[in-house]
Amino acid sequence: MKHTIGFIGGGQMGEALIRGLIDSGLYQANAISVAEPNQERRTYISDTYGIQGFANSEQLWKNSATILLAVKPQIMAKVLAASKDFVSPDHLIITIAAGLPISFYEQALGRDDCKIIRVMPNTPALILEAASGFSGNKNTGPDDLLRCEEILNKIGKSVPLDESLLDAVTGLSGSGPAYVFTFADAMIDAGIKAGLPRPTAETLALQTILGSVKLLIESKKHPAELRAMVTSPGGTTIAAQHILERSGFKGIVMDAIEAAVNRSKELGKTD
Numbered sequence: 001m002k003h004t005i006g007f008i009g010g011g012q013m014g015e016a017l018i019r020g021l022i023d024s025g026l027y028q029a030n031a032i033s034v035a036e037p038n039q040e041r042r043t044y045i046s047d048t049y050g051i052q053g054f055a056n057s058e059q060l061w062k063n064s065a066t067i068l069l070a071v072k073p074q075i076m077a078k079v080l081a082a083s084k085d086f087v088s089p090d091h092l093i094i095t096i097a098a099g100l101p102i103s104f105y106e107q108a109l110g111r112d113d114c115k116i117i118r119v120m121p122n123t124p125a126l127i128l129e130a131a132s133g134f135s136g137n138k139n140t141g142p143d144d145l146l147r148c149e150e151i152l153n154k155i156g157k158s159v160p161l162d163e164s165l166l167d168a169v170t171g172l173s174g175s176g177p178a179y180v181f182t183f184a185d186a187m188i189d190a191g192i193k194a195g196l197p198r199p200t201a202e203t204l205a206l207q208t209i210l211g212s213v214k215l216l217i218e219s220k221k222h223p224a225e226l227r228a229m230v231t232s233p234g235g236t237t238i239a240a241q242h243i244l245e246r247s248g249f250k251g252i253v254m255d256a257i258e259a260a261v262n263r264s265k266e267l268g269k270t271d
């Protein structure tokens with residue numbers, strides 16, 4: 001029971017985390033199970049990862065020390081109602097649903113003695129490069145937080161935070177991969193427009209993004225300082241930079257992330 005984990009929901013994120021846990025070696029496949037009502041999806045997940053699949057969560061609560069809730073926020077109340085009779089204070093409940101505050105789970109379960117950790121990961125978990133923020137309720141002790149951190153650090157990097165900051169994490173890094181993919185898409189299209197064959201544009205755009213991010217991380221320099229190193233007086237970069245500034249590129253990105261943060265807050269309203 002000690003090193004068993006049950007996933008309620010085997011969708012995109014459930015799969016990303018299951019793959020991450022197996023690839024990192026933190027959990028054996030036979031210690032992982034998934035509750036997934038969609039039969040086609042359940043068969044795919046259990047066959048692909050060699051884990052046990054169930055149509056509902058009852059068996060998971062009985063067999064798993066840690067339960068990972070990976071369903072959409074909109075159906076969480078239904079999932080918790082169906083789990084109520086099986087939940088115990090011994091379970092460590094980790095939830096990745098956007099927006100829902102820990103108090104939502106305590107109210108839905110009708111008890112406040114459960115150990116609940118709210119996490120906001122992102123899809124690069126699929127390749128063990130997730131960025132996650134997490135926060136535990138008053139019942140979680142150092143061992144519980146450590147267990148959660150260990151899981152999150154096997155699938156990427158994680159930061160413990162006050163729960164009030166998790167909507168900000170959701171807007172920044174939870175949804176963040178989508179912004180980066182949009183930017184990559186735009187760079188590739190721009191390369192094609194300038195006459196490059198698609199595979200060449202893809203290779204150059206993606207390696208540029210990867211190299212730039214690595215340079216940021218390894219040099220520990222501020223983005224503006226690294227940008228200055230690219231920008232020759234009277235050169236090409238400043239011509240492009242002028243357009244980005246005039247179009248309000250940074251403001252657009254900040255507005256977009258603010259909209260995601262606000263949407264996360266809205267999802268958490270339980271009226």
Ligand SMILES: NC(=O)C1=CN([C@@H]2O[C@H](COP(=O)(O)OP(=O)(O)OC[C@H]3O[C@@H](n4cnc5c(N)ncnc54)[C@H](O)[C@@H]3O)[C@@H](O)[C@H]2O)C=CC1
Nearest residue numbers: 008009010011012013035038070071072073096097098121
């Ligand atoms: N997609 C993303 O990038 C991220 C998503 N999240 C959060 O992760 C959660 C899951 O999101 P996705 O995986 O993208 O959604 P998804 O729709 O791909 O997966 C949800 C899965 O739950 C299953 N499901 C429905 N009812 C169920 C029930 N009663 N019991 C068990 N499983 C049930 C569905 O069949 C589906 O396979 C959401 O709460 C979302 O806010 C968090 C971080 C990033």
Ligand SMILES: O=C(O)[C@@H]1CCC=N1
Nearest residue numbers: 097098170174175176
């Ligand atoms: O779009 C969403 O609501 C989820 C939460 C963070 C990323 N995807």
